[in-house]
Amino acid sequence: MITVAEFKSSANARKTIGLLRRQDLGGYSERDLPMVGSIPTVLDSIQWGAHICQFYRERDEFVDLITPFISSGLDKKHYCLWILQNRSSADEMVDVLYREVPGFDDFLRHEQVEVISQEVIDEHVDKPALSSLTTLRQYLKGKMDSCMVRNLEGMRLAITTESVEEGKIEHVMEREQLIHELLNSKKVIALCSYPSTEIEPLEITRIALDHQIIISKKDHDWTSLVIPFNQDKGSLLGELHQTFETLLSNLPGMVYRCRNDASWTMEFVSDACTILTGYAPSDLVGNAKISYAEIIHPEDRSFVWNEVQKALRERRSFTIEYRIITRHGEEKWVWEQGQGLYDDSGNVIAIEGFIIDVTSKKRAEESIMQLNDILKVINRTMRHDLLNELTVIGGSLELFVEMKNEKFLKNALTAVKKSTELIKRMKELEQFAFSGIGLKPIRIREVLEKVIGSYPIKFNIDGDCSVMADEALMSVFDNIIRNAVVHGKTDRIDIVIKSDTNTCEIKIIDFGVGIPESIRNRILEEGVSYGNGRGSGLGLYLAKKTIDRYHGCIHVEENKPQGAIFVINLKRA
Template sequence: MRESLRKSGINIIGDIPWGTHFCQFYQTKEDLMDILVPYFKAGLESNELCVWITSRPLEVEEAKEAMKKAVPDIDFYLEKGQMEIIPYIHGYIKEGVFDPDRVMNDWIEKIDQVMASGYDGLRASGDNRWLEKEGWDDFVDYEKKVDAFVDKHHVIALCPYYLDMCNPAEIIDVISNHEFALIKKKGKWEQIENSGRKRAEKEATEAAKSWKSTFDAVPDLIAIIDNEYRIVRANRAMAARLGVTQEECVGLTCHCAIHGTDKPHSFCPHRQLLKDGAEHTTEVCEDYLGGYFGVSTTLLHDSEGKLIGSVYVARDINELKQEEHRICRYNSILEGINWIFSNVMQAKTEEELGNACLSVALEITGSQFGFINEMGADGLLHDIAKSELGWEQCLMYDKTGHRCPPNDYIVHGLYSSVIKNAKSFFTNDPLSHPDSIGLPNGHPPITSFLGVPLIQDGKTVGLIAVANREKGYSCEQQEDLEAIAPAVTQALQRKKEEQEREQAERALMESDERFRSVLENSLDSAYRINLQNKRFDYMSPVIERITGFSVKDIDASGSNGLLDHIHPDDRPRVTVEIVRSLEEGFGAHEYRFKCKDGKYRWLADHFSIIKDKTGMACFRAGIVRDITGRKKAEETIRLSNIYNRSLIEASLDPLVTIGHDGKITDVNGATEQVTGYLRDELIGTDFSDYFTEPEKAHEGYQKVFTDGTVWNYPLEIQHKDGHITPVLYNASVYKNETGTVIGVFAAARDITERKKAEEKIQILANAVESSEDAIITKSLDGTITSWNKGAEKVYGYPAEEVLGKNISMLEPDDLKGQIKHFSEKIKHGERIQHYETLRLKKEGTKIKLRAATPP
């Protein structure tokens, strides 16, 4: 309020700011007119609404006449409503009573009307000569409230006091509630300052200057907003972002200035603060401000503790959001790849696996529908998977009139562009694309299209196509779909867990490499150091986002000061590189830098030395990049490799990798155990040398190179102590990032125990089958599950007539339930010894036999 000066019209005072509240001691009506007439004349000329509350000895009509002499067209102002001259009985008294609170509410309503009507502010004066002695204390309290009210609004108030009505104590009361007083001495008006208030104002002014400097230096957008959503003050950053001056911000409604709306949004933190009296924080995306901002509102109270508004702070978080978006994309792709490979073992059919891959493609691109096709030997594209939504919207019919989507596609149109060029592309106007051949009748409408080829061993084997993203496609969706395409190709080609894990690790590494640049693609900070004075000639402001130190902080520290912030373990290496660069003319190093928040961040510094004509080094110019994210990613990959190696070593099955020459390139601990040789002894030797049949082992791994895989290939591993271990080998080729086969990955399963078990089972089966005793097995519910030759001979039934039937068929009627009774005992852990009983033969005769029922 105090920044804008207004003409007072009173020579002895001069210009005064809004919020000025002063008084006049008078003795005659001429004294009143001497001050009030020029006072209100200046207000009318300054586009202020003027209110003059009169009392004897100067009545309303006399006041109008006095004003008319100074302002000939006063009637115009009176009719317009810019000048109000009213008696005290309308201004102060209602129904014969002076109510301070009612009068204050009237002034508050009046200032709201003033500002709404386009006036710069309110200029008022109210004579209190009507006041009786018994009402003095109430009026003094009223003056205190007026003083507080005037100080916070576009108001200037002059309070005339009839000197003969005031005793010395009352004069002190009056002066204490006003900034200064006017009194006439020896025919001249003099200004009497309120000394206590003057000192307080001086201190407040100095504090305000300091506060204003800090307020304007903050890069965040800050505004003070009142209870009516009006901006009371805005800092330099807020004004600049809104494209206006700080002065022009004052009086604007925040929702109009910041959001461009006629009323506040429901999520408005200032609105919520006014509603519940609590501080609020939220994130908004606002075009008027320029993107994403973190917004907070803090309670603002007056000296009496009344809520009068909030401090609104908006921090630019666009870079943070971009980084979050990049990380989100990175994580979504990694999650998608993991989901694809986790479905390799779970999917029962290629179609199920294809649908899992397609669901990932649709999710990461935000597409409505799509499909995955593979190239067939017939030169057509064949469906692996198609989205449900695409099928639901398809109204194509076959020759018999049944609704049916196409399953085979001729390679032409948009698909041809992807397949034949082996390159991805997207279009947001498919029908106008040069390669478009239109859509068949009943095909769902295509508003946008994105296709990515599936490539294996350098050959295009199919494509992923998605369509109808709500806002169309961009390079971002193309890159994301390209990132998962290799995983889709690998998943559709591999069937075993070992190969899937190998492919997932490689896909993860490929994704890490592809997106590391995205994570590191933050704004870099450029700088130039004067090597003579060790000061910075230039440092781009983004350094503050990276380190927390402002350009001013950096400049004050100089290059030597910044060296102290480098991690002690990195400092010697950085110093050596700086010295070396003076000879080489360039340099680069990575180091940990202690930021303003006390945390270390990894920085990469690439620089060159600028020399003068004599060869003397004058400047070092470079670029600083925050590589903390990259360092963390590298550490994650390192730990991931350690973890994956530990999984391989934890396998009980012997695992081995073989090169094209048949030499072993790597083994796990299980291979060491089964052969008796250490890993270093095995690597570089012939794979075939460790089997009882070396030629068969040689043929096995050569078959893998030829066919791509072998399954359950029987071999016998020979330990160096002569022990033989029968195994079944499963193996497949593995490739590098370019798709070139670089070796064979083989896993052996020890089948020693299985062979022993098979031999025992066979011996038992032979014994059962050759026994002349009737041997029958049944389930717990009584179903016959086996029936040997002895049973056929005893009971007369061939096996095919009884298998699957209930054993109660062999019980005579008088013994029905006996077998079930024994079964119940067996269920409870009892053992049934030999017993004699009767059973029925096929022809119906009873036979007496001795039986046993083991569990």
């Protein structure tokens, strides 16, 4: 017998399992707990009542563990039952056992071993209305009764889960409870195998903490953890994370345990916290440098508190999406799933959960929503505005031919110009809709100098900055400047560019007639226009949509004594 420390440094540690046997697993004292050995040796020494959980990534991993588990049981005159989800898997595993277990044919003939699917078990019970859980309970009871009649010492039960349907995790936990009942009343050893790649991280934790021994592979080596009696669950989560680094550390988010207080005081945080928030776990645990509540976006803190408290009152799990501000000032969207832990009196003693970065998903959703908005604008414009102008053109030309009045010809020419302008806007909308998702550094001054060459007025540009944008930025500046020249009647435009560490501010200042106060706050909305020769109202709307896509902001101010100021803030490159 060697210690855990000796085992970790041992050359024989490769492809071994370290099992810590508890009092209820065989009467060992605390100093006897550390045990190591090869897989067959360890599985051979497991005591009645052991509830083992295996997380696997590849199919070969559960085969590698269950084969010696069954082989050892057969040698000890245990009844061995292996339950899989479907018939094809059960048939395949029978072939595996024929190859790997000496004398398997004899054991099978004497009905000491059975490999069966849940599908077949459901068919064995002549009551179709019963749930799979009920049929499993009846089936296992019948098998245990058979063990006693045939003088078999007990049962080794292996249940392999190959997939968990969305929303079916509660069924898995109910099945685990059924196994607990069996272990407490009969001579049974249970080995439950789960695919770690198909189960949500929080559910991995739930399943793991429902077992006595947890086994997985780490860097091609078997590793395990035993959950002792009355161990503080916060420290247990830490130990679980340390032992099963491949299950938790490599997940794209952080596992946590926190108190239910206004600060969300963290008791345990996984290493992925640094990637998610920019803060080390030690910064958050105990609010050493910052509380998690402070990381949550100020506008979302009340929402998070209310949603979690509602779920805790109803004693259910919760899933929420909200924003955080990282250590480096970056805004991220996160998705959190969690649940409360309660004492015997029903008081919340802690919250455990998992938080993952979903910023890319949220951005994609925003892009889809923006694209839908644009397609609606294009459809509406083509069906309504452009059709109206074509109707005007047709009617005016007919009247000109009939009456020879040049007024109708001028009306037709005006409608042609409006139609041309609409088509140009549609082209810009198309560019916006199908421009690349990826943004790149673009110099503001360089873009502005290309735009202002098309306008015969005086320009003054002060400053420069690089921002994250794309080619559509030229259309933004062109729309704003055209609006000032055509509708605002300005004879000069000043452009001031300033920047700080993270943001670039661009002010486009004109000295024309300005924008009426009654529509100034709505001028960036679709269809809003002003001044002589009103346009389609799409240009400035398009400019705002483009700035939104850059995750920037734009607004309009009054330029006293006259004129307008368009203020744009963009992320600095």
